[in-house]
Amino acid sequence: MFIGALRIELYMPQCRTLKEKRQVVKSIIDRTRNRFNVAVAEVDKQDLWQVCSLGVCCVSNSEYTVREILDRVDRSVRASGKAEVLESPISVFKP
Numbered sequence: 001m002f003i004g005a006l007r008i009e010l011y012m013p014q015c016r017t018l019k020e021k022r023q024v025v026k027s028i029i030d031r032t033r034n035r036f037n038v039a040v041a042e043v044d045k046q047d048l049w050q051v052c053s054l055g056v057c058c059v060s061n062s063e064y065t066v067r068e069i070l071d072r073v074d075r076s077v078r079a080s081g082k083a084e085v086l087e088s089p090i091s092v093f094k095p
Contacts, residue, residue, distance in 0.1 A: 003093045004066035006056040006073060007043070010083040013050060021049045024082050031080070032056065036073050052083070066092050 010028075015021040029040045036058075044053035056073050060066045067090060074088045 001095065002060055002063045002066045003095065004058050004060070004070050005091045005093070006070040006088060008054040008056065008074065008077055008088045009086040010052040010054065010077075011050060011086050012052065012083045015049050018047075018049050021052065025052050025054070028077060028080065028082060029054070032073055032076065035076065036069060038069065038073060051086075063092055063094070 010025075012021060012024055015024060025042055029042070032038065032040050038056050038058045040054060040056050042052060043055040045051050054077075056070060058066055058069050060069070070090045074085070074090075077083070077088075078085050
């Protein structure tokens with residue numbers, strides 16, 4: 001069993017309020033959950049209106065599959081155009 005974790009740091013210059021940020025982040029989270037069947041949550045910087053940290057997690061029997069899924073999630077968030085990805089490190093664990 002392999003567990004993959006992806007931390008996505010986002011910058012959203014168009015957001016002027018926390019309400020606008022929540023709309024953008026909710027859209028990204030919902031689309032990612034539905035499209036890739038992964039767990040997603042806002043894990044840091046909830047009180048700042050232009051930056052966000054998302055945590056994405058998936059489990060598989062293959063390290064290659066875990067990395068491929070998280071890489072596709074990263075590419076999808078980058079391609080959405082809703083936020084600029086500042087960094088997106090992937091970590092894979094084998095318990």
